[in-house]
Amino acid sequence: MNNQHRILIFTGGTLGEWALEEIRDDDLIVGVDRGALFLIRHQLQPDLAIGDFDSVTGAEAEEIRTNSKTYISCDPVMKDQTDTEMAFHWALQQRPAEIVLLGALGTRFDHTLSNVHLLSLGLRFHIPCRILDEKNELLLIDKPIQIERGRFTHVSLLPFGWEVTGITLDGFQYPLHDAALRIGDSLGISNVLLSDSGSISLKNGQLLVIKSMD
Incomplete structure (x- = not known):
């Protein structure tokens, strides 16, 4: 891919209109589980929808599948990564200009902390990464x-x-x-x-x- 593009990952945490304001015309958009449904319900087609989709109904999962450019579903039990980590690894492989995680801070502190740890992978791959929500922006640095x-x-x-x-x-x-x-x-x-x-x-x-x- 053209490494001038950003990848925005919409996860299943807290999302709102503020998240939609971050989108630029040339961004690649990834919807993770319920984050994909959020995008579709706001008339946006995810470039990729990924996850086990255990937080949506069967009908909603089908709605996501038919309204996404690419759809990757996995077993909710037989997996070693969270849905967000799977999406993040996919994004790293595309070598984008930046990765922005939206909806990665929510009510589940275990998932929130796990998502913050993903920022260290961005440093390892030398790809700028941020976590963004309505009240916070997080980044991890090892240089000025x-x-x-x-x-x-x-x-x-x-x-x-x-x-x-x-x-x-x-x-x-x-x-x-x-x-x-x-x-x-x-x-x-x-x-x-x-x-x-x-x-x-x-x-x-x-x-x-x-x-x-x-």
Whole structure:
């Protein structure tokens, strides 16, 4: 595929009109289980619908199958990956410009945390990845980035691993210089950008960056 395209994965968590606003004309759209039904009910045809479809009725599964360009169904018991992980691995194989997960944060914390862990696969494949919902945007970094505020009011940093070292923040209300964050530290919670953008750099480790709003 043309690696200038993004892949948007709509999963079965919390979705709404905010998610539809993220779609661009040249995006590839993947619907995971009930996320595929969400797309179809909003007059959008998924490029791929994938999952065990155990969260929809038989009639809804047929509706998804007939209204998707490609339909991949699997047994709900005899599988080793969540539906979202299967979709994410498919997306990685396409080598897109970016992968955006929507509906990946929901009421099931086990699924939410598992989806956050998928971001580490994006780093391994050198593909930018984000998790987005109405109130939050999550990304995982292992190298310096420029961060834009957008519609979010707060930026929080959490170590994704035992320790992240050499953290330096520029353009934030609460600056850090060559700092370390370890599991259990709350030092990186609820920072604020002083203008529309700022920078985050680090030397070692993986850092979870969470932009959020109340």
